[in-house]
Amino acid sequence: xxxxxxxxxxxxxxxxxxxxxxxxxxxxxxxxxxxxxxxxxxxxxxxxxxxxxxxxxxxxxxxxxxxxxxxxxxxxxxxxxxxxxxxxxxxxxxxxxxxxxxxxxxxxxxxxxxxxxxxxxxxxxxxxxxxxxxxxxxxxxxxxxxxxxxxxxxxxxxxxxxxxxxxxxxxxxxxxxxxxxxxxxxxxxxxxxxxxxxxxxxxxxxxxxxxxx
Numbered sequence: 490x491x492x493x494x495x496x497x498x499x500x501x502x503x504x505x506x507x508x509x510x511x512x513x514x515x516x517x518x519x520x521x522x523x524x525x526x527x528x529x530x531x532x533x534x535x536x537x538x539x540x541x542x543x544x545x546x547x548x549x550x551x552x553x554x555x556x557x558x559x560x561x562x563x564x565x566x567x568x569x570x571x572x573x574x575x576x577x578x579x580x581x582x583x584x585x586x587x588x589x590x591x592x593x594x595x596x597x598x599x600x601x602x603x604x605x606x607x608x609x610x611x612x613x614x615x616x617x618x619x620x621x622x623x624x625x626x627x628x629x630x631x632x633x634x635x636x637x638x639x640x641x642x643x644x645x646x647x648x649x650x651x652x653x654x655x656x657x658x659x660x661x662x663x664x665x666x667x668x669x670x671x672x673x674x675x676x677x678x679x680x681x682x683x684x685x686x687x688x689x690x691x692x693x694x695x696x697x698x699x700x701x702x
Contacts, residue, residue: 521566525566528618533559538553560642563622564629567614570608571634578597581600582640591700594696598665599688612673616670622700638662648700649661649699665695665696
């Protein structure tokens with residue numbers, strides 16, 4: 490089977506019946522984006538495959554060609570999101586391996602914001618709907634989230650090394666992600682149009698709080 494490029498924002502193979510095509514990939518990504526918006530607006534329980542099909546402009550049968558169930562849709566939104574974040578962050582950190590921990594934590598913030606400010610519905614879904622997943626889907630998404638968390642916590646350990654403060658790295662990592670994940674509640678593209686300034690301010694608030702002194 491010919492290997493196809495993945496849709497924008499999706500970095501591992503998407504499901505497909507038989508040989509995928511670029512048109513399949515594009516439609517898959519578009520439907521998933523529509524699903525994220527519906528779930529973000531209405532919540533997972535109120536979202537339905539019928540509503541998704543109508544909003545995406547496909548038949549119910551056509552929708553089930555791409556996704557087996559509503560549960561699979563939710564799983565794919567969350568897994569793809571965190572897989573993208575982890576892959577992008579690893580690439581950025583590989584290119585900054587000689588930089589101090591402070592600079593690499595700033596990359597974490599930049600990576601997180603640059604992705605989610607383009608995908609606010611996905612952020613809302615990931616922040617609010619993890620517990621709606623069950624079984625293997627829950628475990629796979631949780632492990633991908635934990636991988637992202639472990640990378641960040643390790644950088645926090647590096648930054649706080651030598652500090653006279655008794656820093657709880659787990660608490661610090663949770664505080665950082667709490668700050669970053671809450672942006673969907675207050676972000677206004679008109680007021681916060683300068684992404685670089687926003688990244689610098691949020692990075693500074695966090696780093697100044699844990700920097701050794």
